[in-house]
Structures are given as structure tokens and as C-alpha cells.
Amino acid sequence: MSTGRAPLRFARAGIDVATRLLPSSSARARYRAEFSAELHQLGAIGQLVFTVGVLSRVLALRAALTHRSPPWRCRVLRSHVWVVRSTEDGGLYEACGRCGVDRGPVGFGPMTTPPWPGSS
Structure with missing residues (x-):
């Protein structure tokens, strides 16, 4: 059910803050576009709830997107x-x-x- 309304200022600001914490520019652009598309589908209260949800889980998303190499003792010294x-x-x-x-x-x-x- 599309309302076709533009995202509110606080929702856009919240998504911008959340995506700035992501590790790469390609990930920031991708998720900013995805989150903004979701905002267009929601009313004012829905945008608030969605933005708070994104902000609460952005560190988990960052951890999932960050490539972690094995510890040096395992990698170099085996x-x-x-x-x-x-x-x-x-x-x-x-x-x-x-x-x-x-x-x-x-x-x-x-x-x-x-x-x-x-x-x-």
C-alpha cells in the first residue's frame, strides 16, 4: 500500500546518520537508496518507527558488512x-x-x- 509521500526531514536525517556508519561508499549508497525507498512507502508514524529500527540495528549491519580477516597468529604463524x-x-x-x-x-x-x- 503506497502512500506516495516524500520522507519527512527527521526520517531522512536518521537514515543519513545510519548510513554514514557503514564501512564502504558502495554500501552507504546502496543502503541509503534501499532505506529511502522504504520510507516512501510509509506514513509519518511508520517512518518514525522504521528510522528508529534502522538506527538501532546499524552497528549489527556494519559488523555484517565488515570483512574480518583471521587473527595474525592464526594467519601468519599458523x-x-x-x-x-x-x-x-x-x-x-x-x-x-x-x-x-x-x-x-x-x-x-x-x-x-x-x-x-x-x-x-
């Missing part, structure tokens, strides 16, 4: 901190506690996970 984790079906495997890279299934007890690539 010094991982192996921890035991479990799968949904109860199988155990080891993964690095810092970068999350998988080592493979734990070698003790019954193995409930399929063999990993490269393991014999």
Missing part, C-alpha cells in the same frame, strides 16, 4: 588454539577458538561424523 566442539548430531570435532577453522573429527571414541576430506 598457531591455532584447538577446542572441541560438537555437531548437531552429537559428533565431536576440533576447531580453532580464534579463527574458527576446522581441524576435523576428534580421534577418540566412536566417530559419528563422516570422514573429513584428506583423512584416511
Whole structure:
């Protein structure tokens, strides 16, 4: 249901503030356009609610858009901190506690996970 009204000043300002926090210029332009298009569909109260929602979640969006490289100890020194984790079906495997890279299934007890690539 389109009202066809222009976004209100506070809504435009809120979207501008939110998109300035995004990591790249392409992401800022994309999300500014998307959020502005959403504002055109809403009435005054809807614009207020939408803008507050965007502002409350912009840091999560920024984190999702930011490419994080593995810690330098894992990447350069290949010094991982192996921890035991479990799968949904109860199988155990080891993964690095810092970068999350998988080592493979734990070698003790019954193995409930399929063999990993490269393991014999």
C-alpha cells in the first residue's frame, strides 16, 4: 500500500546518520537508496518507527558488512588454539577458538561424523 509521500526531514536525517556508519561508499549508497525507498512507502508514524529500527540495528549491519580477516597468529604463524566442539548430531570435532577453522573429527571414541576430506 503506497502512500506516495516524500520522507519527512527527521526520517531522512536518521537514515543519513545510519548510513554514514557503514564501512564502504558502495554500501552507504546502496543502503541509503534501499532505506529511502522504504520510507516512501510509509506514513509519518511508520517512518518514525522504521528510522528508529534502522538506527538501532546499524552497528549489527556494519559488523555484517565488515570483512574480518583471521587473527595474525592464526594467519601468519599458523598457531591455532584447538577446542572441541560438537555437531548437531552429537559428533565431536576440533576447531580453532580464534579463527574458527576446522581441524576435523576428534580421534577418540566412536566417530559419528563422516570422514573429513584428506583423512584416511
